[in-house]
Amino acid sequence: MGKTHLASALGHTAIRRRLIVAFYRADKLFTRLRGARLDNTFEAEVRRITGVDLLIVDDFALRPLDATQTNDFYEIVVERHRRASTIWVSNREPAEWLAMTTDSLLAQSAVDRLTAGAHTLIIEGPSHRQRDRNNRVAVDSTTGVNDAH
Amino acid sequence: MAAKTKSESSEALKQLTYLAAALKAPRITEAAGRLADHARDAGWTHEEYLAAVLDREVAARNASGAQLRIRAAGFGSRKTIEEFDWDAQPAVRQQIAALASGGFLTEARNIVLLGPSAWARRTSHRP
Numbered sequence: 001m002g003k004t005h006l007a008s009a010l011g012h013t014a015i016r017r018r019l020i021v022a023f024y025r026a027d028k029l030f031t032r033l034r035g036a037r038l039d040n041t042f043e044a045e046v047r048r049i050t051g052v053d054l055l056i057v058d059d060f061a062l063r064p065l066d067a068t069q070t071n072d073f074y075e076i077v078v079e080r081h082r083r084a085s086t087i088w089v090s091n092r093e094p095a096e097w098l099a100m101t102t103d104s105l106l107a108q109s110a111v112d113r114l115t116a117g118a119h120t121l122i123i124e125g126p127s128h129r130q131r132d133r134n135n136r137v138a139v140d141s142t143t144g145v146n147d148a149h
Numbered sequence: 150m151a152a153k154t155k156s157e158s159s160e161a162l163k164q165l166t167y168l169a170a171a172l173k174a175p176r177i178t179e180a181a182g183r184l185a186d187h188a189r190d191a192g193w194t195h196e197e198y199l200a201a202v203l204d205r206e207v208a209a210r211n212a213s214g215a216q217l218r219i220r221a222a223g224f225g226s227r228k229t230i231e232e233f234d235w236d237a238q239p240a241v242r243q244q245i246a247a248l249a250s251g252g253f254l255t256e257a258r259n260i261v262l263l264g265p266s267a268w269a270r271r272t273s274h275r276p
Contacts, residue, residue, distance in 0.1 A: 003262040008226035009233055013249050015215055021222040058225055085253050087260040094261060114259050121241050123264035
């Protein structure tokens with residue numbers, strides 16, 4: 001079972017506690033918000049997305065975030081900070097997310113908030129069980145994205 | 150005498166059907182009829198019988214509420230925590246068990262789940 005499965009499974013435990021959960025793939029989440037901007041329902045859409053008891057964002061920072069997406073990322077984090085839990089699922093560490101955004105200052109502010117007091121779990125892929133922190137960068141390079149650091 | 154009791158109880162059940170519909174709790178009708186005989190045989194008190202009937206409605210509502218919430222959530226996977234392959238992730242086993250207790254939700258703490266993407270895993274297996 002990978003990290004998406006684990007995130008969903010944790011979502012199911014929240015369902016059992018009678019909570020409202022929303023699971024989004026990051027790209028679809030940003031597409032929704034982009035559409036909402038176009039038809040002037042952005043505020044309502046943000047409320048809908050961030051108003052749930054548990055928000056799960058899958059495959060975050062798999063691809064670079066443009067300026068709008070970076071803003072939306074910040075918005076979501078700030079809206080939920082200390083109010084409700086969010087599960088961020090990514091193949092990159094939060095420190096690496098900054099380089100995937102257009103505004104590393106804004107992103108840093110979001111990352112600081114979302115990682116404050118957060119539980120961090122590293123789920124090993126079936127073929128990378130022995131991986132340690134150092135060669136995770138090597139694994140990331142298989143996605144074709146070069147790390148800036 | 151027995152016949153009279155029977156007609157009285159069927160009259161009461163009819164009224165129950167109406168009342169349950171008015172309450173939008175249709176399962177009460179079914180549970181009331183089914184549990185009535187059992188309650189008489191088992192010598193339940195009125196309170197015990199009423200609690201048992203209402204319990205069915207509440208359990209059913211909770212279950213259907215959970216189904217609705219699961220559908221609304223749009224999960225990427227239907228797997229529950231019990232189906233997690235613990236042996237494949239010994240390093241995080243305890244962490245996951247702690248998270249499954251739900252403490253992070255009441256504390257509004259986030260979870261960052263890191264690992265190679267499914268896509269990276271697939272491509273890394275390619276020759």
